Amino acid sequence: MNAQRKRAIKTSSSELPTGRRKSSGIFGTKQHQLMGAILALIIGMILFVQLMAWSLVTTGEQRRHADSRMNTRNHHLARTYIPASTIDLPSYTRDMARRAIRPAPWTCGDKRVVVDPLTNVRPIFSFVHVYKAAGSTLRDFFERYSLICRKSWMVLISCTKVKSSSIRANEDWEGCRVKQVVNGRHVDLHNIDDAKGERPYPTVNNTILRENFDIYGGHIQIGSGDFIHGRPVTDFPSQTPPVRHIVFLRDPMARFVSGIMYEQKVGTIKESDADKSLEGTVALIKKRVRGSRKSNSYMTRSFRYLLTPFQNTANMTATDIRLSTPEENRAKAQAVAAIRNLVHYNVIMGMAEQMDKSMIILRHALVSDRYTDDDLREYIDDLFGNYDNERSTEEETEENGMISRPKERFNLSERNGVSTAVVLQELKKDDDFMQIFQEYVKFEQMIHDFAWEMHKLQLEEATQIELKNKL
Ligand SMILES: *[C@@H]1O[C@H](CO)[C@@H](O)[C@H](O)[C@H]1NC(C)=O
Ligand SMILES: *[C@@H]1O[C@H](CO)[C@@H](O)[C@H](O)[C@H]1NC(C)=O
Numbered sequence: 001m002n003a004q005r006k007r008a009i010k011t012s013s014s015e016l017p018t019g020r021r022k023s024s025g026i027f028g029t030k031q032h033q034l035m036g037a038i039l040a041l042i043i044g045m046i047l048f049v050q051l052m053a054w055s056l057v058t059t060g061e062q063r064r065h066a067d068s069r070m071n072t073r074n075h076h077l078a079r080t081y082i083p084a085s086t087i088d089l090p091s092y093t094r095d096m097a098r099r100a101i102r103p104a105p106w107t108c109g110d111k112r113v114v115v116d117p118l119t120n121v122r123p124i125f126s127f128v129h130v131y132k133a134a135g136s137t138l139r140d141f142f143e144r145y146s147l148i149c150r151k152s153w154m155v156l157i158s159c160t161k162v163k164s165s166s167i168r169a170n171e172d173w174e175g176c177r178v179k180q181v182v183n184g185r186h187v188d189l190h191n192i193d194d195a196k197g198e199r200p201y202p203t204v205n206n207t208i209l210r211e212n213f214d215i216y217g218g219h220i221q222i223g224s225g226d227f228i229h230g231r232p233v234t235d236f237p238s239q240t241p242p243v244r245h246i247v248f249l250r251d252p253m254a255r256f257v258s259g260i261m262y263e264q265k266v267g268t269i270k271e272s273d274a275d276k277s278l279e280g281t282v283a284l285i286k287k288r289v290r291g292s293r294k295s296n297s298y299m300t301r302s303f304r305y306l307l308t309p310f311q312n313t314a315n316m317t318a319t320d321i322r323l324s325t326p327e328e329n330r331a332k333a334q335a336v337a338a339i340r341n342l343v344h345y346n347v348i349m350g351m352a353e354q355m356d357k358s359m360i361i362l363r364h365a366l367v368s369d370r371y372t373d374d375d376l377r378e379y380i381d382d383l384f385g386n387y388d389n390e391r392s393t394e395e396e397t398e399e400n401g402m403i404s405r406p407k408e409r410f411n412l413s414e415r416n417g418v419s420t421a422v423v424l425q426e427l428k429k430d431d432d433f434m435q436i437f438q439e440y441v442k443f444e445q446m447i448h449d450f451a452w453e454m455h456k457l458q459l460e461e462a463t464q465i466e467l468k469n470k471l
């Protein structure tokens with residue numbers, strides 16, 4: 001184990017990113033659980049009583065008054081009510097975290113196909129690339145991992161609108177295309193470039209994935225692989241779905257800003273919006289967010305990956321009477337469904353804000369520490385050792401790509417040093433706008449907060465198990 005990894009493991013459980021809430025009762029360590037539960041009960045009772053009093057006493061006039069006191073100019077854009085994120089949400093336990101990250105039952109370097117004793121089928125991983133959340137870095141990672149460990153990896157494109165009936169009927173996945181295949185079984189490490197670009201599959205279907213692939217991914221939806229093994233997921237033990245999802249998320253505001261900057265970069269934007277200076281970018285973001293809120297819209301970009309092809313989103317609605325608009329009701333229902341999916345599929349949860357820690361989880365899940373050759377361990381140490389947040393510079397963090405391919409990063413000198421972080425910092429100076437921005441991203445934030453708790457538990461489990469193995 002190299003020094004860097006040791007350090008990462010040592011510091012992992014004590015560090016939290018700033019501004020992150022401490023975990024509540026269900027997520028805490030054993031000794032904190034009781035206290036947390038009692039506290040939560042008391043707070044819950046107080047809130048409940050207040051809520052009852054509020055809904056009985058408050059008249060429309062009083063509400064309007066409160067709103068205008070808070071913010072006269074923006075009160076129709078920035079509402080005050082953030083939905084309590086605990087009401088409809090499932091719980092996530094330590095045991096579930098341990099199952100999510102259990103090591104793949106294969107040996108790195110071994111070409112043979114194995115069976116997962118828990119599911120009795122070939123283990124297959126599905127990487128869900130959420131827009132602007134470290135995806136390029138991970139695509140690059142899976143490619144290298146497959147070459148080193150002799151696994152096979154398929155990249156799909158334009159797959160978020162895959163027709164669910166085609167997946168269920170075991171036809172070619174209608175709407176998806178194969179972008180790239182890297183088959184580590186067919187190449188040796190000295191011949192890596194030949195393996196890229198190999199695309200022997202004109203299309204993708206359940207049979208192709210089941211018979212040939214260990215990992216597939218791209219801009220796809222959770223649950224796309226529900227019928228890969230020819231049986232519905234419900235046939236398998238709970239918390240151990242036969243296709244194991246890997247999802248990375250990133251702070252929603254950062255994802256939004258990064259998305260706008262990407263649009264500016266690739267030029268899919270009106271000429272009047274193409275000003276890449278700090279002022280121009282900030283102005284465009286404010287315009288977009290305010291415009292969306294004027295039409296009651298919320299940021300829901302990640303939903304297209306976190307809801308399954310089988311979920312009827314048009315039919316989703318919440319019955320929370322405190323949510324005023326149909327848009328708000330729908331966004332909340334979808335966010336809750338997305339969170340339930342993260343738990344139901346028991347995804348391996350990575351966070352772009354802490355790539356180094358996320359890679360500890362991923363290493364635990366993908367590398368059982370069995371190698372056909374000691375050299376491979378060195379390659380693997382090298383591969384995983386590359387994700388060190390402390391070492392990263394502003395430029396490197398831009399696409400959250402500590403080792404992302406340089407051509408895919410923003411060229412910061414072209415943008416005069418205007419990065420996502422710089423833009424966010426500038427936006428935060430405008431309190432009025434930030435209220436609207438927070439309202440705009442609040443359902444994405446709800447998913448993000450929940451995902452953090454999953455991530456933290458998985459990291460704690462991975463770290464503990466690794467330490468135990470070392471003793
Ligand atoms: C899946 O695709 C392959 C290659 O295009 C094809 O040979 C096979 O028949 C397809 N299987 C199904 C079930 O559609
Ligand atoms: C929509 O939701 C209602 C109520 O949950 C349900 O009864 C109905 O079957 C759903 N419709 C579709 C098309 O899924």
Ligand SMILES: *[C@@H]1O[C@H](CO)[C@@H](O)[C@H](O)[C@H]1NC(C)=O
Pocket residue numbers: 406411412413414
């Ligand atoms: C970044 O942009 C600057 C200015 O346009 C250019 O000189 C430089 O070569 C670019 N760097 C890369 C890596 O593309």
